[in-house]
Amino acid sequence: MALHSGADFFGIADLTPVRDTVVAQGGDSLAEFTRAVSIGIALPDDIVDRLVQHENPCVAQQYMVIYNATNRQLDRIAASVADRLRVAGAAVLAVCASCRTDNDRLCGLFSHKLAARLAGLGWIGKSCLLVTRQAGPRVRWTTVLTNAPLLPTGEPTEQACGECRRCVDACPAGAFSGQPFRAEEPREVRFAVRKCEDYVNAVSHRMGCQVLCGLCMAACPHGRRLEDAQRLPV
Ligand code: SF4
Numbered sequence: 001m002a003l004h005s006g007a008d009f010f011g012i013a014d015l016t017p018v019r020d021t022v023v024a025q026g027g028d029s030l031a032e033f034t035r036a037v038s039i040g041i042a043l044p045d046d047i048v049d050r051l052v053q054h055e056n057p058c059v060a061q062q063y064m065v066i067y068n069a070t071n072r073q074l075d076r077i078a079a080s081v082a083d084r085l086r087v088a089g090a091a092v093l094a095v096c097a098s099c100r101t102d103n104d105r106l107c108g109l110f111s112h113k114l115a116a117r118l119a120g121l122g123w124i125g126k127s128c129l130l131v132t133r134q135a136g137p138r139v140r141w142t143t144v145l146t147n148a149p150l151l152p153t154g155e156p157t158e159q160a161c162g163e164c165r166r167c168v169d170a171c172p173a174g175a176f177s178g179q180p181f182r183a184e185e186p187r188e189v190r191f192a193v194r195k196c197e198d199y200v201n202a203v204s205h206r207m208g209c210q211v212l213c214g215l216c217m218a219a220c221p222h223g224r225r226l227e228d229a230q231r232l233p234v
């Protein structure tokens with residue numbers, strides 16, 4: 001149903017092993033959800049490739065439009081999937097594709113990347129983005145939480161960044177430590193999210209409108225159609 005509605009990625013994650021992590025981020029009301037339906041839509045390559053010019057007003061506005069439209073499309077798909085599961089008698093919660101619920105920790109109710117990783121859709125890169133084999137990190141995600149007894153679609157994927165540091169070196173805020181992902185470590189070991197936030201706010205202030213950065217996504221060799229495809233890290 002998700003794929004027929006326009007999603008490019010779909011998977012089911014078993015949340016049972018990460019219940020404490022889920023509750024620590026989103027609260028006790030998430031404890032009843034044992035499965036996550038992970039849904040992703042790939043961003044257009046030509047838009048992402050141009051993010052090296054993210055301070056160009058045309059590039060910035062084009063990306064904002066695509067970014068917001070993709071999030072709205074994800075929310076629509078999630079609402080439909082949640083409705084189908086609800087009618088079947090399951091408890092459901094469609095998590096907003098891009099809504100922050102904690103301004104101190106700078107995070108949302110639930111980590112879409114956690115669900116996608118556990119569903120076997122990709123690995124967490126040194127950029128803290130979910131990196132897929134097919135489209136690299138050039139994907140927006142959403143999640144439907146449920147207690148429906150759905151079969152998980154895969155196992156967590158080993159990270160395949162190797163010696164690559166392109167996202168780390170590309171970040172103008174110096175937000176990444178370069179440490180590879182380890183499930184038992186908090187995000188702060190790899191990513192100073194406040195540095196990213198401050199950089200994006202400063203650029204937005206300078207340009208007089210809300211803009212995004214995305215250089216870490218554009219820098220990753222995975223998902224690129226261009227000559228970089230021959231130089232993937234092993
Ligand atoms: S969006 Fe830009 S500032 Fe934020 S982490 Fe990525 S490269 Fe760094």
Ligand code: SF4
Pocket residue numbers: 124125126127131160161162164165166167168219220221222233
């Ligand atoms: S740019 Fe390199 S280090 Fe960063 S996520 Fe992609 S493969 Fe991993």
